[in-house]
Amino acid sequence: MAYCDxxxxxxxxxxxDTDDDPIxxxxxxxxxxxxxxxxxxSFTVASGTSTYYIEPRDTGWVVQVPDFASTSxxxxxxxxxxxxxxxxxxxxxxxxxxxxxxxxxxxxEIRFLSAPPWPYDARPTIRxxxxxxxxxxxxxxxxxxxxxxxxxxxRKDTPEGIAAGAEFGAIRVxxxxxxxxxxxxxPFRKGGHAAGLVVG
Numbered sequence: 001m002a003y004c005d006x007x008x009x010x011x012x013x014x015x016x017d018t019d020d021d022p023i024x025x026x027x028x029x030x031x032x033x034x035x036x037x038x039x040x041x042s043f044t045v046a047s048g049t050s051t052y053y054i055e056p057r058d059t060g061w062v063v064q065v066p067d068f069a070s071t072s073x074x075x076x077x078x079x080x081x082x083x084x085x086x087x088x089x090x091x092x093x094x095x096x097x098x099x100x101x102x103x104x105x106x107x108x109e110i111r112f113l114s115a116p117p118w119p120y121d122a123r124p125t126i127r128x129x130x131x132x133x134x135x136x137x138x139x140x141x142x143x144x145x146x147x148x149x150x151x152x153x154x155r156k157d158t159p160e161g162i163a164a165g166a167e168f169g170a171i172r173v174x175x176x177x178x179x180x181x182x183x184x185x186x187p188f189r190k191g192g193h194a195a196g197l198v199v200g
Contacts, residue, residue: 001044002028003137003145012146031149040190041067043141046133049073054126067106068130075129103138144184
């Protein structure tokens with residue numbers, strides 16, 4: 001999935017014709033995949049429910065799960081005895097408040113309210129069925145996708161990483177991450193993801 005469509009990207013670049021459509025059509029999905037890697041999230045819009053098998057960490061009190069947009073259809077089970085756990089009684093989805101930075105955030109944790117119902121044995125002992133995804137792609141993510149896709153589109157004109165300058169001669173293209181893109185995406189990053197990426 002691309003976080004900006006071809007029409008929006010062409011409008012951003014002021015491109016009226018279709019000559020570059022194949023390149024632009026590849027740039028937006030590539031930028032979207034990079035955004036997923038940078039943030040540690042996928043911003044796809046939820047559509048129906050699916051099931052993930054989760055391995056608890058440490059004591060198992062807190063279980064990290066992929067983003068899910070709603071508690072509607074949420075089912076949390078243990079795979080060892082097929083027990084089903086009840087929301088707000090046995091566990092609480094987090095974050096408690098659904099809005100951060102004026103953006104509707106999904107849930108990304110299951111926190112159990114009593115002793116974890118399984119021993120920690122490094123196996124996928126929890127089965128979580130939910131409507132995984134976001135209610136909508138955040139505006140900041142769409143904007144970041146357009147900026148990064150535009151940057152990669154223009155990269156075709158500097159295949160060796162060198163841009164010709166009429167006044168200053170050859171100029172090496174900056175290979176670091178676009179700081180504006182990072183500023184847009186940093187509020188969405190999960191801790192520990194994308195270590196080593198350089199901004200500049």
